[in-house]
Amino acid sequence: MVGAARRRRHGPRRAGARRLRPARGGCARRVRRPRARRGHGPRRGPGGRRRSRRRALRAPHDRVRPAGCAAGRDRDAPRGRRRIVDGPLPALVPLPRRRVRGRLRRRHRRRAPRGEGPRRPARRLRRQPGVRVSPGGPDSGAIPVILDVDTGVDDALALLFAARHPGLDLLAVSCVSGNASLAQVTRNTLAVLHAAGADEVPVAAGAARPLIERPRPAAGAHGSDGLGGIVLPDAPRAADPLGALDLMRRTILASPRPVTLVALGPQTNLALLLRSYPEVAAGVERIVFMGGSASVGNATAVAEFNVWHDPEAAAIVVDSGVPCLMYGLDVYSEPAVPESLADALTGGDDPLGRLVGQLLQHRFTLVDGRPADYTGGLGDAGAVCAIADPDALGTARLPLRVELAGGSRGQTIVDRRTLFGEDVEHGIAESWTPVDVALTVDGPRLARGYLEALGAAVEA
Numbered sequence: 001m002v003g004a005a006r007r008r009r010h011g012p013r014r015a016g017a018r019r020l021r022p023a024r025g026g027c028a029r030r031v032r033r034p035r036a037r038r039g040h041g042p043r044r045g046p047g048g049r050r051r052s053r054r055r056a057l058r059a060p061h062d063r064v065r066p067a068g069c070a071a072g073r074d075r076d077a078p079r080g081r082r083r084i085v086d087g088p089l090p091a092l093v094p095l096p097r098r099r100v101r102g103r104l105r106r107r108h109r110r111r112a113p114r115g116e117g118p119r120r121p122a123r124r125l126r127r128q129p130g131v132r133v134s135p136g137g138p139d140s141g142a143i144p145v146i147l148d149v150d151t152g153v154d155d156a157l158a159l160l161f162a163a164r165h166p167g168l169d170l171l172a173v174s175c176v177s178g179n180a181s182l183a184q185v186t187r188n189t190l191a192v193l194h195a196a197g198a199d200e201v202p203v204a205a206g207a208a209r210p211l212i213e214r215p216r217p218a219a220g221a222h223g224s225d226g227l228g229g230i231v232l233p234d235a236p237r238a239a240d241p242l243g244a245l246d247l248m249r250r251t252i253l254a255s256p257r258p259v260t261l262v263a264l265g266p267q268t269n270l271a272l273l274l275r276s277y278p279e280v281a282a283g284v285e286r287i288v289f290m291g292g293s294a295s296v297g298n299a300t301a302v303a304e305f306n307v308w309h310d311p312e313a314a315a316i317v318v319d320s321g322v323p324c325l326m327y328g329l330d331v332y333s334e335p336a337v338p339e340s341l342a343d344a345l346t347g348g349d350d351p352l353g354r355l356v357g358q359l360l361q362h363r364f365t366l367v368d369g370r371p372a373d374y375t376g377g378l379g380d381a382g383a384v385c386a387i388a389d390p391d392a393l394g395t396a397r398l399p400l401r402v403e404l405a406g407g408s409r410g411q412t413i414v415d416r417r418t419l420f421g422e423d424v425e426h427g428i429a430e431s432w433t434p435v436d437v438a439l440t441v442d443g444p445r446l447a448r449g450y451l452e453a454l455g456a457a458v459e460a
Helices: 002-010 053-057 153-164 182-195 244-254 268-276 278-283 305-309 311-318 339-346 351-360 381-388 443-453
Strands: 017-019 030-032 064-066 092-094 143-149 168-175 203-205 259-263 284-290 324-327 393-402 412-414 433-441
Touching (some): 143 153, 153 182, 153 381, 153 443, 168 182, 168 381, 182 203, 182 351, 203 244, 244 259, 244 278, 259 268, 259 381, 268 278, 268 311, 278 284, 284 311, 305 311, 311 393, 324 381, 324 393, 381 433, 381 443
Parallel strands (some): 143 168, 143 259, 284 324
Antiparallel strands (some): 064 092, 393 412
């Protein structure tokens, strides 16, 4: 109705007409905006760029308002409302030209050409509480590693090597129940690192039991305290309150280079980490785990202790998609230190050398209760030595599967066949995961490398 009444009174709306804000006199009409004169108000600015409509409207041109509207505002008219005046449209008279001064400022700063102006500083990693960031950059030769341990005798040897070897950057250590209870493992780990002078390495406690089974400590092999009765002074610090999973996650994400995870005990912590925080897999170079066997076992006739203690966790880690290296019983006993050298270390003046000698002289207990003969084996430490010296290890990429039930529970079945079997021919073969399996090792070479890494403290 309003539109029809307007058309009867004023005729059809003309093209280009627009509403003007109320003038000071309160009069307002729909009027045609005059075309800008030549040279005034172009729609395109310098450089051919299209000018904004807001700026184009502000270009200098003849503005108009209805004739007869007073210069002052009608005090009787309400503020902010149009005043409707009956009668024909008044004649248009030109308003004084208003010149727009100045130019619109650009909202972004001009980028300096290459080689000019100050350069933006390189991004620095944010240091998070309780996380040790590797001081080496992407070009550093040191390999960033995180050790997951159940610190017994051979785990202690591995911690000493990782803390002293210049080619390894020990970022953190997580503890898991295995050779001893979680509380004892954590206490042993802190004490060994303190003896090595590596109190800056974060240590956190992880899983206190396997995913499904109850914990079964290896007291017969490592003693009730996990260190075979070797007494070490307590460390002057406590474990990190973050917990093993959060410590490993934050350390991996904060590292500028992919991290190598080294599991020297049951793989419960690693399985929980990969399931709880799958995003960390992209920051893991590979997983090296001491466990499994391509031949015989030790916990059972076919299963090695670390995998047998939590086979579900080992299966999760192997099937996670992260490249894995199995350092198992096939090479476990090869790296060894001669007994005469261990005796010399034990009788030396250096405290760290005496500790290494005592750990090497630890002997397992036989079935009849007698102590076994001296072996001097590095045990779990051999897996860490192989990371620093990979050429000493002979590996083959073979299909592997972890058994989870029956009398073979905990066995790592390694398919070493060179021809297809009937299970493949008839389509009944189960799923296997390719894993790098250590089959041969230069034991004396790794033993020499171990002693050389501790050469600053061990004179041998």
